[in-house]
Amino acid sequence: MITGSKELIRDINSTLVLETIINSKPISRAAISKKLGLTKATISAIVQELINKNLVIEIGSDDTELGRKPILLSFNKKAGYVISIDIGVDTISALLTDLQGEDCSLKQIKTPGSSKNIVSILSQLIETMKPLNSGSPYGLTGISLGIHGVVYDNKVSFAPYYDLADIDLAGQLEQLFHTPIFLENEANLSVLGEKTFVYDYPNIANISVHSGIGLGLLIHNTLYTGYNGRAGEFGHTIVEVDGRECPCGNHGCLEQYVSERALLTEFALKKGLENVDFEILASMYQTGDKDAIEIIEKFIKYMSVCINNVLNAYNPDMVIINSSFTIFFPGLIKLVEQSLSSRMNSVTHIVPSALQDSSILLGGISVVIKSFLGISTLNLRNNELL
Secondary structure (H helix, E strand, O other): OOOHHHHHHHHHHHHHHHHHHHHHEEEEEEEEEEEEEOOHHHHHHHHHHHHHHHEEEEEEOOOOEEEEEEEEEEEEHHEEEEEEEOOOOOOEEEEEEEOOOOEEEEEEEEEEOOOOOOHHHHHHHHHHHHHOOOOOOOOOEEEEEOOOOEOOEEEEEEEOOOOOOOOOOHHHHHHHHHOEEEEEEHHHHHHHHHHHOOOOOOOOEEEEOOOOEEEEEOOOEEEOOOOOOOOOOOHEOOOOOOOOOOOOOOOOOOOOOHHHHHHHHHHHHHHHOOOOHHHHHHHHHHOOOHHHOOOOOOHHHHHHHHHHHHHHHHHHOOEEEEEEHHHHHHHHHHHHOOOOOHHHOOOEEEEOOOOOOOHHHHHHHHHHHHHOOOOOOOOOOOOOOO
């Protein structure tokens, strides 16, 4: 039995009411009372406090045929704004939204070759994102940073393709902007984005295939990060004993065979080109180029191995693949499924990412919003996405 002071119970009830208003929009006081099992007097007092805090607004009356029309309540999404940043290996993307993940503004810059001035570069980007006159009572409520590497205790502990381990990004940016800064692994943010905006499943494995391979895991609706943040570093599981050297120190890691970086580099070498992009690969694949076909077949082979291992290790309700390969070649999901021959895997949904390049940014948005409001559940699945 949970016990506590009246103040603690009131705080818990206030959080439940705010969550209900956000996730059930719009809703009346009477409907909240019925849903939560709290008295109408308690609900009215809490709602008035939320209105006074500019977090809830009254938006009109519900259509009813009998009796007094109840006043509908809605979350005040303009009470503040959020900035989410994806520090990619090649590109830094920044997204500004309101407190409901809407009214979006996106900017992108090239990732610097050296991390020496990264704080200055990020601060300049953030300044250009901030609205001149937001008119919001809370202003900037927080900033999230998606890291393509391992994050622990709000610091970067390992990143294979850029050096941020010795830089206190959160501390320095907090001093500059006086707002909470949240660092998180990109695959973790990606699965949170898919959960918040698209897929309502309690157990989700999100495989992000970019410069490396990350695995974001939701177990019973809770992000699983492991003992020191290294859970989900699935790109560094070994698929070829004594295979290719990896920046992590091992040999034969999965991401050395099936990451976008690895496969595009391999294709460029086959064609004697300095570099290639997905448009070139797609064009040559569609014309029946044997090297392009070989690259796609390799993606199917190793992705099937990856998914098979994920399914047997975690048994999720759903596996999401977020990759330019599945964006450019939508039919690959079905081919990967057909390559899974184990009878134990037949009950799991395997789907492409619905958010694609926006998943990391939108996951960061959800992290900041939930922290600012002090809520644990955020359902924005009816929003219009980027």
